[in-house]
Amino acid sequence: MAAKHRNPGTGYEERKYRNLLLGRPLPSFRVQVKETDLYIRAGRDLRAAARQSVLRHRYQLEQYLLARPDFFRALTPVPEDELAPPLVRRMIGAGRAAGVGPMAAVAGAVAEAVGKDLLAESEEVIVENGGDIFLRCSGEVRVGIYAGRSPLSLRLGLIVAASGQPWGICTSSGTVGPSLSFGRADAVCILSPSAPLADAAATAVGNLVKSPSDLERGLEKARAIEGICGAVIIVGEKLGAWGEVKLTEIGSP
Numbered sequence: 416m417a418a419k420h421r422n423p424g425t426g427y428e429e430r431k432y433r434n435l436l437l438g439r440p441l442p443s444f445r446v447q448v449k450e451t452d453l454y455i456r457a458g459r460d461l462r463a464a465a466r467q468s469v470l471r472h473r474y475q476l477e478q479y480l481l482a483r484p485d486f487f488r489a490l491t492p493v494p495e496d497e498l499a500p501p502l503v504r505r506m507i508g509a510g511r512a513a514g515v516g517p518m519a520a521v522a523g524a525v526a527e528a529v530g531k532d533l534l535a536e537s538e539e540v541i542v543e544n545g546g547d548i549f550l551r552c553s554g555e556v557r558v559g560i561y562a563g564r565s566p567l568s569l570r571l572g573l574i575v576a577a578s579g580q581p582w583g584i585c586t587s588s589g590t591v592g593p594s595l596s597f598g599r600a601d602a603v604c605i606l607s608p609s610a611p612l613a614d615a616a617a618t619a620v621g622n623l624v625k626s627p628s629d630l631e632r633g634l635e636k637a638r639a640i641e642g643i644c645g646a647v648i649i650v651g652e653k654l655g656a657w658g659e660v661k662l663t664e665i666g667s668p
Contacts, residue, residue: 436456436541436556436558436559437556437557437558437559437572437665438554438555438557439552439554439555439556441458441541442456442457442458442459443456444461444462446462446465446466448466448473449473451469451473453465453469453525453526453529453543454542455529455533455541455542455543456541457533457536458539458540459537461533461536461537464536465529465532465533468528468532468533469525469529472502472525472528472529473525475500475502475503476500476502476503476521479499479500487518488516489516489517490516491514491515492507492510492511492515492516492517493510493511493516494507495508502525502528503517505527505609506520506521506524506611506615509524509609509611509612509616510615512615512640513612513615513618513619513640515615515618515622519614519615520611520614520615522544522614523547523549523611523612523613523614523615525544526542526543526544526547526548526549526583526610527542527549527581527583527609527610529542529544529549530549530550530551530610531581538551538553539551539552539553539554540552541556546561546585546586546587547583547584547585547617548584548585548610549581549583550575550581550582550584551580551582552575552577554577555575555576556575557573557574557575557663557665558575559571560572560602560604560647560649561586561602562601562602562649563588563601563602564601565650565651565652566651566652567601567649567652567654568602568649570664570665571647571654572662572663572664572665573606573647573661574661576661582606582610583605583606583607583608583610583614584604584610585604585605585613585614585616585617586617587600587603587605587614588601588602588621589621589624589625599624599626599650600633600649600650601649601650602647602648602649603624603633603647603648604646604648604649605620605637605643606644606645606646606659606660608642608644609642612640612642612643613643616637616640616643616646619636619640620633620636620637620646620648621633623636624648624650626650627650627651629650630653630655633646634646634648634656637657637658638657638658643658644659644660645657645658645659647660
């Protein structure tokens with residue numbers, strides 16, 4: 416199972432953004448299972464529990480993909496399936512809401528599934544999965560936006576207020592990383608209470624943004640997706656933002 420559709424036009428970038436989850440001094444650890452590579456912060460080291468969670472959710476998805484190989488290849492929404500595992504149903508729902516294939520939501524869905532499992536053992540959890548984040552924290556968190564070669568990369572971030580509410584913060588790029596995008600945005604960052612929806616929406620918006628002139632078009636798309644609370648789009652030196660996003664300067668990377 417691949418983490419997302421691969422983009423043969425770009426190479427794998429070092430995950431520099433992992434250093435830009437700022438504001439919560441929580442113990443951190445990493446969990447890797449096949450293509451799934453999670454960076455996690457929680458109230459204590461929950462490495463074993465996180466690994467078991469990843470294995471369980473991956474197994475369910477892998478078995479579903481064996482029976483439905485068309486699911487992996489779909490670039491447009493697929494019908495609902497009441498018999499699918501919960502993770503798969505959330506991916507399907509997110510894809511349908513954003514107008515993209517279900518695999519566009521896989522990284523956010525895995526991050527959220529593992530994060531919610533870990534909340535049974537820690538009141539605060541941050542799970543980052545390839546640039547897609549699920550978090551619930553009692554204090555303020557700043558999330559830096561990695562935008563490749565853009566001069567704004569790692570210089571701007573989102574402030575997530577100390578609400579104790581779960582959030583999904585997911586980023587898609589047409590110029591960085593392995594995920595498939597039909598656009599050329601350096602970063603599309605989406606904020607939603609649902610990480611799978613944020614992930615799918617980041618892909619949907621990113622597909623529309625091919626140049627700075629498409630910023631407003633991309634923001635209009637984000638506004639039109641029910642359940643999305645905010646969006647930030649970076650194309651080169653240009654930035655557009657909408658919704659419940661509070662930007663902050665991070666400083667030089």
